[in-house]
Amino acid sequence: MLLLALRTLRFRKAGFVATFVAMFLGSAIVMACGGLLETGLRMAVAPQRLAGVPIVVTGQQTHGSAALTERNRTGPGVLDAVRAVPGVGAVLPDLSFPATVVVDGRAVDAGSVGHTWSGAALTPYTLTRGSAPGSGQVVLDTGLAADAGLTVGSALQLTVHGVTRTFTVSGSARPETGRALGPTLFLSDDQARQLAGSDGRFDAIGVLPAPGADVAELRRAVRSAVGGAAVVLTGERRGLADLPGALAGGPTVTVLAAIFGSWAVLIVMFGVASTLGLSLRQRARETALLRAIGATSRQVRRMVLGETAALAVLAAAPAVALGSVVGRLLFGQLAANGVVSEEVVFHQGPLPTAVGACVAIAAALGAALFAGRGAARTEPVAALAESAVPTGRLTRTRLLSAVFLLLGGVLLAVVTATVMADGPTLASTAGPASVLCAIGLALLAPGITRAAVAVLGRPVRALCGLSGYLAQRNASVHHVRTAGAVAPIVLLIGIATGTLYMQATEDHVSAASRAGGVPADHVLTSSTGGFAPGVVSSVRALPGVAGASELVGSTGFVDSAGDGTVDSAGDGTVDLRGVSADGARQTVAPEVLDGSIADLRGNTVALAQERAKELGVRVGDTLRIHFGDGAAADPRVVATYAAGPQERYLLLPADVLAAHTTAGLPTEILVRAESGADPARIRAELEAVAAGLPGTAVADRSALTGADHRIEQILASSNYTVVAMIVGYAAITVINSLVAVTRGRRGEFGLQRLTGATRAQVLGMLNVEGALIAVVATVLGTAASAATIVPYSLVKAGSVLPRGSIGIYLAIVGGALVLVLGATLLPSWRGMRTAPVETAR
Numbered sequence: 019m020l021l022l023a024l025r026t027l028r029f030r031k032a033g034f035v036a037t038f039v040a041m042f043l044g045s046a047i048v049m050a051c052g053g054l055l056e057t058g059l060r061m062a063v064a065p066q067r068l069a070g071v072p073i074v075v076t077g078q079q080t081h082g083s084a085a086l087t088e089r090n091r092t093g094p095g096v097l098d099a100v101r102a103v104p105g106v107g108a109v110l111p112d113l114s115f116p117a118t119v120v121v122d123g124r125a126v127d128a129g130s131v132g133h134t135w136s137g138a139a140l141t142p143y144t145l146t147r148g149s150a151p152g153s154g155q156v157v158l159d160t161g162l163a164a165d166a167g168l169t170v171g172s173a174l175q176l177t178v179h180g181v182t183r184t185f186t187v188s189g190s191a192r193p194e195t196g197r198a199l200g201p202t203l204f205l206s207d208d209q210a211r212q213l214a215g216s217d218g219r220f221d222a223i224g225v226l227p228a229p230g231a232d233v234a235e236l237r238r239a240v241r242s243a244v245g246g247a248a249v250v251l252t253g254e255r256r257g258l259a260d261l262p263g264a265l266a267g268g269p270t271v272t273v274l275a276a277i278f279g280s281w282a283v284l285i286v287m288f289g290v291a292s293t294l295g296l297s298l299r300q301r302a303r304e305t306a307l308l309r310a311i312g313a314t315s316r317q318v319r320r321m322v323l324g325e326t327a328a329l330a331v332l333a334a335a336p337a338v339a340l341g342s343v344v345g346r347l348l349f350g351q352l353a354a355n356g357v358v359s360e361e362v363v364f365h366q367g368p369l370p371t372a373v374g375a376c377v378a379i380a381a382a383l384g385a386a387l388f389a390g391r392g393a394a395r396t397e398p399v400a401a402l403a404e405s406a407v408p409t410g411r412l413t414r415t416r417l418l419s420a421v422f423l424l425l426g427g428v429l430l431a432v433v434t435a436t437v438m439a440d441g442p443t444l445a446s447t448a449g450p451a452s453v454l455c456a457i458g459l460a461l462l463a464p465g466i467t468r469a470a471v472a473v474l475g476r477p478v479r480a481l482c483g484l485s486g487y488l489a490q491r492n493a494s495v496h497h498v499r500t501a502g503a504v505a506p507i508v509l510l511i512g513i514a515t516g517t518l519y520m521q522a523t524e525d526h527v528s529a530a531s532r533a534g535g536v537p538a539d540h541v542l543t544s545s546t547g548g549f550a551p552g553v554v555s556s557v558r559a560l561p562g563v564a565g566a567s568e569l570v571g572s573t574g575f576v577d578s579a580g581d582g583t584v585d586s587a588g589d590g591t592v593d594l595r596g597v598s599a600d601g602a603r604q605t606v607a608p609e610v611l612d613g614s615i616a617d618l619r620g621n622t623v624a625l626a627q628e629r630a631k632e633l634g635v636r637v638g639d640t641l642r643i644h645f646g647d648g649a650a651a652d653p654r655v656v657a658t659y660a661a662g663p664q665e666r667y668l669l670l671p672a673d674v675l676a677a678h679t680t681a682g683l684p685t686e687i688l689v690r691a692e693s694g695a696d697p698a699r700i701r702a703e704l705e706a707v708a709a710g711l712p713g714t715a716v717a718d719r720s721a722l723t724g725a726d727h728r729i730e731q732i733l734a735s736s737n738y739t740v741v742a743m744i745v746g747y748a749a750i751t752v753i754n755s756l757v758a759v760t761r762g763r764r765g766e767f768g769l770q771r772l773t774g775a776t777r778a779q780v781l782g783m784l785n786v787e788g789a790l791i792a793v794v795a796t797v798l799g800t801a802a803s804a805a806t807i808v809p810y811s812l813v814k815a816g817s818v819l820p821r822g823s824i825g826i827y828l829a830i831v832g833g834a835l836v837l838v839l840g841a842t843l844l845p846s847w848r849g850m851r852t853a854p855v856e857t858a859r
Contacts, residue, residue, distance in 0.1 A: 034329070036754035037382075040293040041333035042340070043747055044286035045378035049341025050348055050743075051279030052370020057349060058272030061265055062363045063257030067199050070142045071110065071224035072233050074251045075100055075244060076259035081644050084591050085269065087573040088646035089262035089680045091219035092248045099243045100223055105236045107228035112137030114221050115214040116547030116681060117203055118713055119158070119166050120175040120182060125713035126166040128545035130201035132178065134210040140224045141193045143204070148189025150206075155188035157204040163190045165201070176203075177712055178213045180550030180683055215682070222259040223248075254363055262680050266573070267358035274352070277446065281453055282747075285509060287381040288457050289751040292505050319387070326386035327379065334375040341374055342366050348743065416461055423458030427451045427805045435809035448520060448810040456512030456802035460505035463798070467501040468494070470794045478786060485782030488770075492783070493790055500787070503756050504795045507834050510748040511799025514830045516806030521738070522822025523807075527814050538605040538688035539697070539718065540704055541569075546713030548683025551673065553711065554598055557687055560703045562695035565604025568672035568684035570596030576633065576668075577642040577650075592629075593667035594646070596675030596684065605688035608669070613637040613657030615669070623653035624669040626661040643668070645678035749837055756841035760784075767850060777850050784846055788838040795838075796831050 068074050077090030101109050117132030118125050135151055143159070148170040151157050156176065158168065168174055172187045185205075193199055205213065227236050233252070241250040251259055258265055305318055345366050353360040430451035438444050459466070471493045478486040493500045542549070542557065549568065558566040572594045597606055599618040608615070611627050618624055623641055625633075635641055640652045653670065661667075672684050691700045701716065708714040767780050811820045 036757065037290070037293050037326075038329060038333050039754055040290045040751055041330050041378050041382055042337050043750060044290050044381070045334045045337035045374050046340040046344050047282045047374075047743060047747055048279065048286060048377050049337065049366065049371050049374030050345035051275050051282050052374050053342065053345030053364065053366030054271055054275035054348060054352075055279060056367060056370050057362065057365050058268045058270075058275055058358075060254075060365050061258070061268040062254035062365060063261055063264055063359070063361050064254055064363050065256035065260070066195075066361065067193075067202075067260050068112075068140050068222065068224060068256050069195055070140050071226055071256075072252060073225035073227075073237055073240060074256045074259045075223040075225065075240060075248050076221065076251065078246070078249055078648060079258060079262075079265050081575050081648055084575060085263075085265040086646055086648050087263045087266045088678060089221060090648045091216060091221055092223065094218045094220075096244050096248045097220065097223055099247075100225060100240055103236070103239050103243050105228050105231035105239060106225055107231065108226040110136055110139050110224035110226070111220040112140055112222045112224065113210055113214055113216055113219075115178060115210070115216075117213070118177045118546035119162065119168075119201075119203070120177055120546075120712045121166050121168070123709075123712060125177070125546050127162055127201035128713050130162060130203060132176075132210060132213070133202060133204050134207045135204045136207050137224075138191060138204050140222075141195060141199070143191040143193050143202075145189050145191050148187070151188045151204055151209075152206055153209060154185055155206070156185045157189045157191050158187060159199075159202045160190050160192045162201040162203060163187070175712075177546045179215065180544075180546075180548055180553070182712065257361060261359055261361055264359040264362060267362065271349075271352060271358050274357070277449070278743075281450065281513075282743075283377055283381075284453060284457060285513075285748060286378065287384070288460065288509065289506065289747060290378065290381045291384070292460075292502065293751060293754050322386050323383060326382050330379040330382040334378055337375070337378070338371055341371065344743070420458045420461035423454045423461070427453075427455035427458060427802070430454065431805040431809045435812050438813060444810065444813060445520060445524075448806045449517065451809070452512045452516030452803050452806035453509075455805040456509045456799065459512075459798045459802055460508045463501035463505045463508065463794075464498050466798065467504055467794055470797075471500070471790065474790065474793070478790065482782070482786050485779060486786050488775075488779070488783040489786035489790060493787060499759060500791060503752075503759060503791050503838070504798070506748055506751040506755055507791065507795035507838065508798040508802060510745055510752060510837075511796060511830055511834055512802030513748065514745045515800065515803035515827060518826050518830070519803070519807045519820040519822050520810050522826065523811050523814050523820045526821035537690060538567075539691045540689040540701065541717050542687040542689065542704065542708060543715050543717060544683075544685050544711070544713055545715070546711075548676070548681050548685045549687060549711070549714075550683070553707075554601070554684075554687050557689060557704070557707060558601060560700075560707070562692050562700050562703070563689060564692040564695075565601040565690045567598040567601030567605040567688045568596065568676075569686040569688050570594075570672050570675045570679060570684045572596075572646040572675055572679050574646050574668070575644040577644060592643075594670055594675055595667050596670050596672035598672050601688070601690070602669070604690040606669070608659035608661060610657050610659050613655070615657050615659075617656040618669060618671055620671065621651065621653045621674070622656045622671065624657035624659060625655065626666045627658045628661070629666050629668075630655070630658045645675070647678045647680075649678050749833075752834075752837050753841040756838060757845050760842050760845045767846065771850070780850065781843060781846065784842050785839065788835070788842050792831070792835045792838050795834065799834075 065074075075092065075096060077092045079086050079090060097109065097111055100106060111134065113134045114131050114137075116130075118128055118130055120126070135157065138157075145157070146160060148157070156174070158166070163169070166174065168187050170187055170189055174185055174187060175182050176185050191204070204210075211218070225236070225240060227233055237250060237252055244250065308318060308321075309315075346364050349358075349364045352358050353362070428451075430447045434444065434448045434451065438447055471490065475490045475494065478490050480486075482489070542553075554566050554568050557563060574592055574594045576592050595606075597615075597618065599616050602615045602618065606615075608624075610624075613624070615624060623643070625635075625641075630636065633641065635655050637655050637658060639655050641655060642650070642652050644650050653674075657669075659669075676683050689700075689704060691697065704716045708716050770780055770783075771777065807820045808818050811817050815821060
């Protein structure tokens with residue numbers, strides 16, 4: 019039976035190609051999502067500056083299941099423990115800190131980093147000129163020396179922790195790796211520790227094995243020696259020690275890959291099933307003839323399953339290469355948008371590749387079993403009759419599947435509207451709702467299409483004349499074929515409309531929140547590591563300044579309230595903001611409901627009232643938290659304030675929070691002008707202050723809100739990227755289905771032309787059919803998208819209508835119409851260039 023099917027392949031090439039393309043692209047998409055998932059789980063960072071040592075010891079980089087966002091240093095006890103391990107040849111401690119070279123009052127290569135000279139051996143760096151640094155001396159990497167125009171013996175100013183000091187260049191060095199590692203400078207170990215204020219702690223400790231020592235055995239011994247006080251990194255993960263916060267991108271990539279991977283699996287399964295079902299319906303007469311000449315139901319099923327399995331394997335094999343390419347492109351977009359560090363290495367090993375192939379093959383076999391069961395079980399005479407005009411009965415399996423999916427989508431929509439709170443997890447239930455509803459409605463498409471054609475038949479005939487009559491008759495008699503074209507468009511419109519309006523609503527609400535949440539008029543920003551403690555007082559004393567506050571941003575963890583109440587928010591991750599008590603009221607201006615922001619000094623905290631209720635704390639209680647570097651604290655609550663879901667951060671004293679960040683200082687100062695003050699004069703005064711602080715710039719309030727907006731756009735960009743991939747696949751499925759249907763109707767077009775219809779009349783009929791398909795699909799797709807849009811907008815904006823331009827919807831519907839007409843008319847026009855007698859035959 020399989021041999022017979024393969025021999026007849028040349029008579030059904032269109033259906034074969036359409037099914038092959040659907041399986042090929044589907045496998046590639048699932049493999050790409052699998053690669054993202056593996057990358058997020060592994061979070062391998064190629065060693066850059068630490069490439070010269072096989073083992074790196076650094077501070078713990080996680081708090082529970084969440085990654086730390088700030089550098090967590092190790093203590094001297096860890097250094098002593100590593101030195102005592104047998105087999106250790108050399109121990110190279112390293113310490114890094116922001117250090118900016120200033121020449122003629124100008125900051126050179128903002129973002130440069132200072133290190134201990136002993137840490138130069140970790141790469142290693144080699145002196146090209148001069149000697150190692152002593153007290154008051156510095157070694158520059160060759161690139162930084164060239165940018166600054168400095169040579170051995172030159173004097174320079176170095177800004178560290180907001181204080182500028184004079185040093186002498188003792189030498190220049192370059193990395194032996196041959197790769198550019200960013201602007202770097204080295205000081206003597208004692209002076210580096212003094213400037214960094216590290217209290218004897220280190221960023222990382224490089225371990226060189228003794229001659230003859232086994233690296234794997236030594237790694238296990240070092241891990242045992244340090245216990246839980248530090249983490250031991252080898253291989254690709256060594257780079258994590260040099261990039262604090264890189265690990266924090268792992269959960270985001272993993273969650274995105276899991277969410278969109280599950281979407282992709284559902285959509286790919288439906289796309290393959292739809293295309294394969296269409297191909298099998300085009301072969302209904304062939305299958306019926308086989309049954310009529312004695313083939314058993316089992317033989318027909320075996321034939322369909324066998325040829326589908328062979329086709330799926332053929333499609334999955336070349337998809338391996340495309341899956342890796344698509345995965346790298348997606349990861350590149352995530353890295354470019356700031357979701358994950360660009361230094362993270364993309365991995366797509368055998369496991370996600372095998373899973374993607376298995377999913378595609380399983381989807382194809384399931385679709386073949388489902389689609390071929392009807393023809394295999396029908397009696398031979400009935401099969402022949404049905405092959406001429408398919409009845410398209412709504413089977414019990416199809417009906418139950420549709421009801422199950424629709425109930426799932428509606429349930430997710432109800433949960434979104436009634437249970438979920440406004441926050442980052444809201445989209446996790448709202449997004450899949452439209453996917454499930456779209457697939458459920460697509461399964462019901464034959465019945466819905468038949469009813470819709472019956473309702474629209476009279477208006478179509480009245481408006482479109484003969485072309486409308488022919489289109490209405492074709493769509494009515496062959497409603498199963500029409501439904502096959504409607505189904506993938508429902509999926510495309512439902513997903514695209516739901517996702518894009520969900521993101522538009524999020525952007526609108528966030529923009530409105532930002533506009534009212536930052537009353538400051540100007541912001542000073544530092545690119546040299548931050549502002550010294552006295553700067554904010556100088557700004558506050560300027561004429562016309564109503565208030566000024568330092569601003570520090572970080573991410574921490576709420577463990578529990580002082581009474582032991584555990585935070586219900588999973589891992590307790592929360593945004594932390596550090597402000598100055600003297601200027602917070604004028605520049606941040608939360609509406610205080612209890613307590614006073616002026617008391618935000620020392621070991622204290624202020625939080626949103628809703629957050630306080632969740633944690634069960636009031637003014638005067640203590641809250642157990644961990645900072646972004648893993649340090650624990652139990653600040654006393656001094657105020658609660660009113661805030662929307664977008665501003666449910668914790669407020670802390672700026673000096674307290676800054677001490678637990680990688681920079682170590684506030685990098686922004688918010689400034690509020692007095693009412694009626696001359697804006698130009700205030701700006702000029704701030705520019706004068708900035709001129710005396712290398713690397714300082716003055717910007718208006720939009721710079722601060724823009725920074726918050728960029729964080730939201732990171733997730734928006736990643737959302738758009740992956741959804742574009744899925745919608746693109748749905749679009750290709752639409753084109754496959756319509757082209758296959760149209761090519762299968764060439765004989766029908768030939769007969770119409772032989773009986774007197776002109777080419778223009780046939781194309782006009784196809785135009786009307788395409789419009790009918792687009793109208794039905796638009797109605798169903800819009801209904802499916804409502805399962806996402808309505809509950810999301812209710813929670814986010816308090817309205818059933820989403821935010822965003824009507825142009826989004828018109829573009830989606832217009833694009834779907836272009837796809838329908840293009841995939842129908844182009845192959846039809848090409849087919850009708852052949853003589854009608856030939857096409858009819």
